Amino acid sequence: MTGLPYPPSVxxxxxxxxxxxxxxxxxxxxxxxxxxxxxxxxxxxxxRTVLLSLFDGARVHFHTDSRSxxxxxxxxxxxxxxxxxxxxxxxxVVVTGDVAPATPAEALAAFRNRSRYLQLLAWLNDVxxxxxxxxxxxxxxxxxxxxxxxxxxxxxxxxxFTVTPVRVxxxxxxxxxxxxxxxxxxxxxxxGRGRWTWERWAG
Ligand SMILES: Cc1cc2nc3c(=O)[nH]c(=O)nc-3n(C[C@H](O)[C@H](O)[C@H](O)COP(=O)(O)O)c2cc1C
Numbered sequence: 001m002t003g004l005p006y007p008p009s010v011x012x013x014x015x016x017x018x019x020x021x022x023x024x025x026x027x028x029x030x031x032x033x034x035x036x037x038x039x040x041x042x043x044x045x046x047x048r049t050v051l052l053s054l055f056d057g058a059r060v061h062f063h064t065d066s067r068s069x070x071x072x073x074x075x076x077x078x079x080x081x082x083x084x085x086x087x088x089x090x091x092x093v094v095v096t097g098d099v100a101p102a103t104p105a106e107a108l109a110a111f112r113n114r115s116r117y118l119q120l121l122a123w124l125n126d127v128x129x130x131x132x133x134x135x136x137x138x139x140x141x142x143x144x145x146x147x148x149x150x151x152x153x154x155x156x157x158x159x160x161f162t163v164t165p166v167r168v169x170x171x172x173x174x175x176x177x178x179x180x181x182x183x184x185x186x187x188x189x190x191x192g193r194g195r196w197t198w199e200r201w202a203g
Contacts, residue, residue, distance in 0.1 A: 008182075014196045015168035015184040016057060022093055022170065023055040023084070029113065034084040036062060038073040046073060052084060053110040059162035060095055061102055063110050065125065066157045074099050080163055090173030095165050102160030111154040119152045120145055126157075166194075171203060179203025 012018065024030035031051040040046040046069065054061040060082055064070060074080065081096040102110070111119065124144055129137055168184040181201040186194040 011182055011198050015165065015170070015198075018170055018182070019055060019093070019095070019165075019168060020057060022086070022091060023052065023060075026054055026056060031113070032084060032086075034062075034082045036070065037081040037083070038070050039077040039079070040069075040073055041076055046070070052082070053113070053160070054106075056162075059164050060097075061106065061110065061160060061162050063102075063107065063114075063158065063160045065122065066159045067126070071159060074161065082163055090175070090179075092169075092171040094167075094169040094171070095163060096167040097163040097165040099161050099163055102162050106162075107158060107160035108154060110160055111152075111158055116152075119154075122158055123152065123155045169201070173203070 008018075024032065031053060033049050034052050035047050036050045037045055037047040048070065050062045050064065052060060053063050062082070078099040079097070080099050081094060084093045084095075086092065111122070114122070120141065124141055129140060132140065165184075166186040166188075170182045171179060172181075173179040180203050182198060183201045184196050184198045186196055188194045
């Protein structure tokens with residue numbers, strides 16, 4: 001946390017310092033939930049909750065199963081929005097951007113940072129298991145857990161993705177006044193290099 005006041009009287013030129021201030025610091029071990037929105041293959045929006053694995057100062061990381069709907073959708077349209085609500089401080093962060101695979105080292109580090117429960121889930125949360133009744137699902141879980149007592153490696157289906165922002169919207173509520181938003185947009189020039197602009201939006 002950099003402790004930047006918000007809303008800053010003169011916002012920074014780029015949103016990354018504010019994002020670093022609002023999101024958990026790398027190494028903190030905090031993985032808050034966020035809504036990951038994608039474009040469904042039928043053209044309708046799709047959304048689900050995932051853990052924010054990391055904000056590395058430039059990109060938001062999340063992790064998932066290679067067989068999931070979201071991975072199919074991102075293969076067609078590698079763009080996403082993540083929405084992170086922080087009700088305890090009346091904040092909401094919305095980051096829209098381009099999605100790319102995380103490196104194998106990044107994906108491995110994220111798996112190591114997951115709890116044993118979530119590591120087991122990554123191994124066992126498949127369509128076949130979902131067809132079983134609760135007792136059979138638990139039996140399969142217990143048998144796998146007992147057969148692998150030591151540290152687990154990621155399953156071959158473990159995938160990491162990063163969202164590189166093109167739009168960042170920071171919402172802050174105010175119990176004694178209107179909520180406000182600070183909205184950053186990346187304007188991409190012809191040479192691909194971008195310039196960030198910001199506006200204040202109504203809350
Ligand atoms: C609190 C919570 C955290 C979750 N975290 C993740 C996660 O980090 N990665 C993931 O793939 N699914 C996570 N899920 C499950 C997803 O919401 C979703 O059901 C799953 O990824 C399949 O989504 P899809 O079919 O749209 O691809 C989480 C669900 C909840 C309720």
